[in-house]
Amino acid sequence: MAHALIVDDDENTRESMAALVEAEGFTTACAADLRAAHIQLTRQQPDIVLIDLHLPDGDGLDLIDAIENRSETEIILITGNASVDTAIAALRAGAADYLVKPVNIARLRSILQRVPKASDLKSQIGALRSELRRVGYFGHMLGKSPIMSVLYDQISRVAPTAATVLLIGESGTGKELAAQTLHEMSRRPKQPFMAVNCGAISPNLIESEMFGHEKGSFTGADRQHRGYFERADGGTLFLDEITEMPIELQVKLLRVLETGKFMRIGTDKEVETDVRVIAATNRDPEAAVASGKLRADLYHRLNVFPIQMPPLRDRVGDVELLAQRFLDELNQAHDTHKTFPPEGLGKLAAHRWPGNVRELRNFVQRAYIMGEEVIDIGSALSLVASPSETEAPAPETVIEIPVGMSLAAAEKQLILAAFAMYGGVKKYTAEQLGISLKTLYNRLEEYGLQGAGVEGGEITAKATSAD
Known part of the structure; x- marks a missing residue:
């Protein structure tokens, strides 16, 4: 049976929490201060520790260092102050929530319901590491390079906690796969995993998509x-x-992260949610x-545990x-036996793969079809030369914007000039303008050019969601 240690100087709080924890199937031990908590830790290693931040003989965070096998113990800090600084300090000190x-x-x-047996979580991570040594897989990711081993170690350490993770990396580096792996290695793998592309939702709809709405709250409701937070x-x-x-x-996202509460559009009734956010x-x-x-x-609240996603180069x-794996998948799907020399x-490997x-996956699929x-x-590589691998085009076009021109008209003139200068390649046009690919798609659609240009060497017929 799992064991819980409750550390709080208020007797009523200790007793009420102990009753609730025992009702969830735990054995419990209680302590009123740090000294008594240290004694309880020597008697039995807990599966979860509930620690009050302010204790008569010190700071509750000081107890964390005394917990052996912290990776196998769920540490929950209890505080009367819900500030961002307090939350981040707790999570960085080793608290899971x-x-x-x-x-x-x-x-x-x-x-309490998501606390697994410590041995189960340890076995799960050990199995993933064994799979990595065998074929290079780690969760949903594939790779054996040293830099990926560093990434896998970071994911292994932060996944079992409730810490917010910020994944930083170029498009196409596998941020969503890393997020799925974090979820499946967490203490909530049987619960929902939902992915939202904030750049692919209309600004007029994104609040409703995130937090939901009540019937009749606006035209069409x-x-x-x-919303996503509720689901x-x-x-x-x-x-x-x-x-x-x-x-x-x-602003509203920050409040949800701090309080675990939000309101649907069209009501002032708060809805509670227990969601781990990966951005x-x-x-x-x-x-x-x-x-x-x-x-x-918001950045400081999300940046509790930043992870840099390495580029393929x-x-x-x-x-x-990766290329061989993608080809194997295509051969298996189509019952063929195509090979790379x-x-x-x-x-x-010599190509930079911007x-x-x-x-790389798209290239292998095209090479498979044509080969x-x-x-x-x-021959296949000769068709994928991209502007990023040659010198950037010199900015020969000069745009004159007269005083009084509307911002929308000026924006249209700039976007169309850049689009032409970069040969209709949407990805590089967006990068040079400093906007998302989705934003560029939306603007081109407004200008009646949604079918123009190329993306990644392929003709683009319509706007698609960007990673």
């Missing part, structure tokens, strides 16, 4: 709608392209803060591994 007094009973039950309750919510979220909505961006987050794209307070040896894999793993039984890598 924190509760605000008066303790929310439903949230405490949710935490013909029924109640449960992901108990699980993990992955917020991709977080810097594309409207600033006014970032991602392909921008420099500090630059996004400086430019006003990301609120500083830095993953020595992984290009060949040995020297062909070396040519793949679109990272996504670009014979032995795929000619050289």
Whole structure:
């Protein structure tokens, strides 16, 4: 039976929490101060520790260092102050989560229900490491390079906690796969995992998609709608392209992260949710803060545990591994036996792959379709030269914007000029303009050019969601 240690100087709080914890199937031990807590730790290693932040003989955070095998113990800090600084200090000190007094009973039950046996979680992580040594897989990710081993170690350490994770990396580096792996290695793998691309939702709809709305709250709201935070309750919510979220909505997101509560559009009734948030961006987050794209307070709340996703060009040896795996999947799906020549894999490794793993996967699929039984890598690569691999076009076009021109008209003139200068390649046009690919798609659609241009070497017929 799992064991819980409750450390609080208020007797009524200790007794009420002990009764609730025991009702969830735990044995319990209680302590009124740090000294008594140290004694209890020597008697039995707990599976979960509930620690009051302020104790008569010290700070509750001081007890964390005394807990052996912290990776196998769920540490929950209890505080009367729900500030961002307190939450971040608790999570960085090793706490898996924190509760605000008066303790929310439903949230405490949710935490207790997701506490697995320590040996189960340890075995799960050990199995993943064994699989990595065998074939290079770690959760949903594939790679054996040294830089990926560092990434896997970071994920292993933070996954069992409730800490918010910020994934930072170029498009196509596998941020959503990393988020799925974090979820499946967490203490809530049987609960929902929901992914939201903040840059792919209309600014007019994103609040409703995130938090939901009541019937009749606006034109077209013909029924109640449960948002992502409500549907992901108990699980993990992955917020991709977080810097594309409207600033006014970032305030509401910060409040949910701090309090675990939100309101649907059209009501003042609060809804409670227990969601672990993993955010991602392909921008420099500090630059996004400086430019006003990301609120500083939200950035600091998300940046509890930042993880840098390595680009494919830095993953020595992984290009060949990934390419062969993608080809194997295609052969299996279509009952074929196409192969890469040995020297062909070396040519793949020499390519820089500015679109990272996504670009490599798309390339393998095109090469498979066009290739014979032995795929000619050289010929296939000759078709994917991109502006990032040559010198950037010189900015020869000069735009004159007269005083009095509307911002919308000026924006249209700038976008169309850049689109023409970069040969209609949407990805590089968006990068040079400093906007998301989704934003560029939307603008081109407004200008009646949604079918124009190319993306990654392929003709683009319509706007699609960007990673």
